[in-house]
Structures are given as C-alpha cells and as structure tokens.
Amino acid sequence: MSTALNARRRQRELAEVTGGRTVDLLVIGLGVTGAGVALDAASRGLDVVAVDAHDLAFGTSRWSSKLAHGGLRYLASGQVGIAHESAVERGILMTRTAPHLIRAMPWVVPHFAGGSRRDQAITFAGFVAGDALRAAARTPRATLPRPRRLGRAETLALAPGVQSRALRGAALGWDGQLVDDARLVVAIARTAAGYGARVLTRVRAVAATGDGAQVRDELTGTFHDIKARAVVNATGVWADSLAPDIRLRPSRGTHLVVRSSALGSMNCIVNAPVPGHFGRFVFTLPQLDGTTYIGLTDEPTEPPVPDVPQSSDQEIDFLLDTINPTLQRPLTRDDVVGTYAGLRPLLSAEGSTADLSRKHAVLTAPNGMITVVGGKLTTYRRMAQDAVDAAVRERGVSAGPCVTAQTPLVGADPAGPAGPAGNDIPGRLVRRYGSEAAAVLSEDPARNLPISDTVPTTPAEFDFALSHEGALDADDLLDRRTRVGLVPSDRAVTEPVAAEAVSAAAR
Ligand SMILES: Cc1cc2nc3c(=O)[nH]c(=O)nc-3n(C[C@H](O)[C@H](O)[C@H](O)COP(=O)(O)OP(=O)(O)OC[C@H]3O[C@@H](n4cnc5c(N)ncnc54)[C@H](O)[C@@H]3O)c2cc1C
Structure with a gap:
C-alpha cells in the first residue's frame, strides 16, 4: 500500500473506520510512541487506526534535543538496563531502520586551565564506558568512532568557537543526532501507513475504553465512534486525561536557538558544566539548517498541560550564563533568534525530576485500555513492541511476531538516495529525505x-x-x-x- 498521507486519504479512511466496523487496534496519539505502536501493529498484520488531536509530532516529540542517545547518562546513575536498551535502539536506528535520518555527531568536552583533573578523568572514563555500551549493543565502530583525548590545537580545529585563552584540550566522544525529531515521527507514521494503518490527524479522542473511543473530527466538529479489540493510549504528557489513574510529573526542558555563525559554525556538540552540579551540562547542538540549539533545562511543572509549552526568562538566562564561559565570543540575548520548550512525560515518583526514571511503562486500566508512557524518543520502537505485546496478551488480539527491528522506515531504501535521477540531488535533501530525495524535487x-x-x-x-x-x-x-x-x-x-x-x- 502507498506510504503517501494527504487530505484525501484522511477523509476516505476516517469514513471507513467510523462506519461501524471493529478494527484490531486503535492508537491514540501520534507522537513517536503512538506512530511506533501503529507501525509495530500494522507490520504484524493487525488492522490499525491511529489518531492525533492535532498533527503528527504535535507534542513532546518535536521539542527534544534530537539525539539518538547511547544511554550514557543512565549508566552514570546505575540504570544499566535502560542504558543498554538505549544503546541497542540507537544502533538499530543508525544501522537498519533510519540511517538516513541520523548521523554520528562528535561530542566535545573542553578542559580549561585550573579545571579539575579528576573531573576530566571521569569525563573520559564516561566516554569509554559509552563506547563499551556501543560494543555491547553490537553497533559497529564504523558507525560510531572510538572516543579519544584531543590536544589544544585539535580541539580548536574541531570546535573553533570554544574559548581559546585557557583551553588545554578536550575529551571527544560520539553519539547519534537526528536530522529532526518530527521527521522521524513522519517517517514512522508513513511506514505504518504503507502496511495499511489508517493514520488520521485532527481526530481527537474525547473518551476511550479498552473497546474503542468517541472521537471528534477537529476539522468539522462532528463526533464518531471507533470500535476496536484493543486501544493503546500514547498521548504522552496528556495520558492522564484519558486514563485518570496514571500519575505524571512532567518536567520542562528548554532549548535556545541561535545562528550557528554566532558560535563560529562548529559541527560538533560542545559541553559546558553547570556550576555546582557534577554531571549536569548545557550543550550546543548544531543543526543542518544553519542554526544551533543550546539546551537544556529541567524544570518541574504543574498542571494544566499546555498545548505548546513556553520557555521562561530564567531558563534563557540560565542557558546563556552556563554556556558563555566555554565560548570564545559570549552570546547575548540578541543572539537568541528563537526558543522552544517541551514537557518530559515522566511517571510520578519521589525525588527531583532530574532523577526520575526515564524507563517506560505499559499499564492496563480496569476498563482494558492500555497506556504506554515515559521512555524517550530513542527507545520508541521497544516501547511500541511492549505495548502491542500487551494488546496481544491482555486483549486477545492475534498478531504475528514483532518485525520492526528489521523494518526500514520510509526513505531508508538501501538502493540509495539519488535513485534513477542520478547525482544532481542536493545533499541537504538527501539528509532529510533519504532515498525519497529525488521525488521531492519539483x-x-x-x-x-x-x-x-x-x-x-x-x-x-x-x-x-x-x-x-x-x-x-x-x-x-x-x-x-x-x-x-x-x-x-x-x-x-x-x-x-x-x-x-x-x-x-x-x-
Ligand atoms: C526537552 C526534551 C528533550 C528531549 N530530548 C530527547 C533526546 O534528545 N533523545 C531522546 O531519545 N528523547 C528525548 N526526549 C524525550 C522524548 O522527546 C519523549 O520521551 C517522546 O518524544 C515522547 O513521545 P510521545 O509520543 O510519548 O508523546 P508526544 O510526542 O507528546 O505525543 C503525544 C501525542 O498525543 C496527542 N494527543 C494528546 N491527547 C490526545 C487525544 N485526546 N486524542 C488524540 N491525540 C491526543 C498529542 O497531540 C501528541 O501529538 C526529550 C524530551 C524533552 C522534553
């Protein structure tokens, strides 16, 4: 079936699924998690409908740091299982399912005169541990190079915007960077559509149980019922609006957007330590479009959950104050051309939001609805597999085995990006559309x-x-x-x- 999604297909498929038939699985929410569930289920042969109240990637999934994490920070806090899972999923993304959307990104932690030698040693040991995670996840060295120490000249060659006066050198590690988080969601949703999933945006679930949902077509205001053998609630920070027993403690993360030229056009991540918080950093994240993001904060937030979270002035000042000592040319407020903020869908627990477990959970309500929440962008595929397994186990849906670890997303065609059109495809389009780049040209x-x-x-x-x-x-x-x-x-x-x-x- 075609992977193309458009207004005509939406109209036709919405009419099909609201006409009284019962589908195998209804997925509510089309962030990375819900799109992943739709793909997992459709590729196991299930009849799937997936709806979002707004658009693909409307929620947290477009506000991330856009990293396919190797899980190093979880290792540092002793969460070995989560760290390994993250490294495995990063490897699957970078080598099989979405190599066109993710590149290996150098990660530089500069050392300055007067800095703690102990901290430098721990930082480098962390990169070496991250490399061990890579090896344990069987991600090839060719995909993510070996960490190493850099001298002063090498550091400035790689990161020319770093403050040079007191610079002594740096530790260099590697991680995966997405060309864009929202593009990953679109690719997953379209791949699901190629397996027959009906992917419907502007369709809000107003109430849901394990047997279906009442939905509102947000374009016409009309209400409909969708009947299903199983329902998965993948609405992220909004999960408790459909499943009131779920306890979430969202935490806001803000990034600044600056022109890359303001930072000396560095093509690497640069870390700056948060004073007084060992192991906490602010970092620069260069993007393909000539901007660099600087993130990120971790601020507990209170309900209600807004559609689009806003950054606070304090967060902007904190990010500038933390990154500036590391830069040759300190940034001012005038350099900040944009900001964005997202809410992490963290499950409630004791402690600060920075310490809350990033592990995902699959929870079944007394009415039979399954909620999948928590986790992160990198591990969406595993979350989706666990949610569909729960639908099979608890709702009696019959499905084949999970195949998503071997299923390339739209654009990941190994035949290559240029296709029959030859070599005239701009590199920028190849980086964003992979093997579909030729089709984007007008x-x-x-x-x-x-x-x-x-x-x-x-x-x-x-x-x-x-x-x-x-x-x-x-x-x-x-x-x-x-x-x-x-x-x-x-x-x-x-x-x-x-x-x-x-x-x-x-x-
Ligand atoms: C600042 C920040 C940085 C991050 N950086 C990274 C990173 O670099 N790497 C990483 O791996 N992870 C990262 N994460 C975590 C990751 O972004 C999230 O875990 C993930 O995006 C959550 O996706 P989701 O699909 O569960 O939720 P969402 O993306 O929020 O999707 C939920 C969807 O449900 C829809 N919805 C809500 N209510 C309804 C309803 N009633 N009916 C229909 N639809 C509904 C919404 O419109 C939305 O599209 C970061 C998170 C934050 C906040």
Whole structure:
C-alpha cells in the first residue's frame, strides 16, 4: 500500500473506520510512541487506526534535543538496563531502520586551565564506558568512532568557537543526532501507513475504553465512534486525561536557538558544566539548517498541560550564563533568534525530576485500555513492541511476531538516495529525505530554490509534505514538516509561501 498521507486519504479512511466496523487496534496519539505502536501493529498484520488531536509530532516529540542517545547518562546513575536498551535502539536506528535520518555527531568536552583533573578523568572514563555500551549493543565502530583525548590545537580545529585563552584540550566522544525529531515521527507514521494503518490527524479522542473511543473530527466538529479489540493510549504528557489513574510529573526542558555563525559554525556538540552540579551540562547542538540549539533545562511543572509549552526568562538566562564561559565570543540575548520548550512525560515518583526514571511503562486500566508512557524518543520502537505485546496478551488480539527491528522506515531504501535521477540531488535533501530525495524535487526549478538566505527550505518541500507527508495546513508545514517556525522572524517571511502551497494543493 502507498506510504503517501494527504487530505484525501484522511477523509476516505476516517469514513471507513467510523462506519461501524471493529478494527484490531486503535492508537491514540501520534507522537513517536503512538506512530511506533501503529507501525509495530500494522507490520504484524493487525488492522490499525491511529489518531492525533492535532498533527503528527504535535507534542513532546518535536521539542527534544534530537539525539539518538547511547544511554550514557543512565549508566552514570546505575540504570544499566535502560542504558543498554538505549544503546541497542540507537544502533538499530543508525544501522537498519533510519540511517538516513541520523548521523554520528562528535561530542566535545573542553578542559580549561585550573579545571579539575579528576573531573576530566571521569569525563573520559564516561566516554569509554559509552563506547563499551556501543560494543555491547553490537553497533559497529564504523558507525560510531572510538572516543579519544584531543590536544589544544585539535580541539580548536574541531570546535573553533570554544574559548581559546585557557583551553588545554578536550575529551571527544560520539553519539547519534537526528536530522529532526518530527521527521522521524513522519517517517514512522508513513511506514505504518504503507502496511495499511489508517493514520488520521485532527481526530481527537474525547473518551476511550479498552473497546474503542468517541472521537471528534477537529476539522468539522462532528463526533464518531471507533470500535476496536484493543486501544493503546500514547498521548504522552496528556495520558492522564484519558486514563485518570496514571500519575505524571512532567518536567520542562528548554532549548535556545541561535545562528550557528554566532558560535563560529562548529559541527560538533560542545559541553559546558553547570556550576555546582557534577554531571549536569548545557550543550550546543548544531543543526543542518544553519542554526544551533543550546539546551537544556529541567524544570518541574504543574498542571494544566499546555498545548505548546513556553520557555521562561530564567531558563534563557540560565542557558546563556552556563554556556558563555566555554565560548570564545559570549552570546547575548540578541543572539537568541528563537526558543522552544517541551514537557518530559515522566511517571510520578519521589525525588527531583532530574532523577526520575526515564524507563517506560505499559499499564492496563480496569476498563482494558492500555497506556504506554515515559521512555524517550530513542527507545520508541521497544516501547511500541511492549505495548502491542500487551494488546496481544491482555486483549486477545492475534498478531504475528514483532518485525520492526528489521523494518526500514520510509526513505531508508538501501538502493540509495539519488535513485534513477542520478547525482544532481542536493545533499541537504538527501539528509532529510533519504532515498525519497529525488521525488521531492519539483519540475519547476524555481520551487527548488531556498526560500531566503536563512531559510534553506524550498517550496517543493512544502508540496511534497502536502502530497506525501500528511500536512494539512501552513502550521503543519512550518512547525512540523519543516522547523522554520523555530525562528519567528524566518517563520514570518516563509508563511505566505506555505499558505500559497496549501491553496495550490487544495485546487
Ligand atoms: C526537552 C526534551 C528533550 C528531549 N530530548 C530527547 C533526546 O534528545 N533523545 C531522546 O531519545 N528523547 C528525548 N526526549 C524525550 C522524548 O522527546 C519523549 O520521551 C517522546 O518524544 C515522547 O513521545 P510521545 O509520543 O510519548 O508523546 P508526544 O510526542 O507528546 O505525543 C503525544 C501525542 O498525543 C496527542 N494527543 C494528546 N491527547 C490526545 C487525544 N485526546 N486524542 C488524540 N491525540 C491526543 C498529542 O497531540 C501528541 O501529538 C526529550 C524530551 C524533552 C522534553
């Protein structure tokens, strides 16, 4: 079946599933977790419907640091099982399911004169332990190189924006970086659609049990019932609105967005220690589009959960104050061209939110609805497998074995990115679309040009998002299929182009 998602398919499939039939599995929420559940179930042969109240990747899944983690920080806190699981899932993503969306990213921890030698030794030992996790997860050395110590000159060659006066050298490690978290969700959802899952955005579950849900079509305001043999609630920080027994303690993480040129255009992550908190860091995260993110905070938050969380002034100051001593040219508020904040869907427990377990949970309510919550982007596939196993075990749904560890996502075709069109595909498109890059190019050369000096996105990418990636309006294009919206001034310039593409697609 086609992997293309668009307005026409949505309308047809919504009518199909609200006409009284009973499907095997209804998934509520299309962040990385829900999209993963839809793919796991559909690829095991189940009849699947997956709905989101807004859009693919509307929630936390677009506000992450965009790292496919090896689990080092969990190892540091003694959570060996979670660390190993994370390293295994990172390896699956980088070598089999989504190699086109993830690159190995150098991670530099600079040492300065007067710094603690003990801390330097522990940092390097941490990278070596991370490398051992990589080996235990059977991720090849060719995918993630060996950690090593760098001298002063080597450090400045790799990270020219680092403060050079007192620099002595650095520890160098490696981890996986996603081209974009929302793109991963779109790729998973489209792969699920290719297995026959009906992926329906702008469909809100207003009430749900183990046997189905009442949903509202957010485009028309009409209510419908969807009947299912099993229901999985994958609504992240909103999970308790459908399953009131779940206790969540969301914690907000903020990132700043700056132009990479303000940091000396470094193509590596640079760590800066949080004074007085051993093992806590702020880091720079260079992106493909000429911006760098600086994150991140960890602030407990109180209900109600907003649709789009906002960063506080204190968080912005904290991030600038922490990163600046590590930089050659300290950043000011004027360098901050955008910010974003996300809420971690942490399960309630004692202690600070920084210490809360990042392990996921699969919980079945007395009414039979299964909730999968917690975890992280990197481990979505394992979370999905556990949720579908629970549906098989507890709801009597009959399914084949899980195959997602061997199932490449849309764009991961080993035949390569260029396809029959040859070698003229811009590298930027290959990095974002993998083997689909050729299909994104328009026959109209003007639609293949960047929208502005600071917006490398092309109008042709908007056309593709509307015809293949399930985008329905300009917000979907600006805020989730591309991330132009992370810089408000770029968003303002690009909005008319997105609106024009939406109108053209509707004609
Ligand atoms: C700041 C920050 C940085 C992070 N960095 C990383 C990282 O670098 N690497 C990593 O592996 N993990 C990271 N994480 C963790 C990771 O982002 C989350 O664990 C993951 O994205 C959660 O995905 P989810 O699908 O469970 O939830 P969400 O992405 O929030 O999805 C829930 C979806 O449910 C929908 N929904 C809600 N209510 C309803 C309803 N009634 N009906 C229909 N739909 C509904 C929402 O619209 C939303 O799309 C980070 C988290 C944060 C906050």
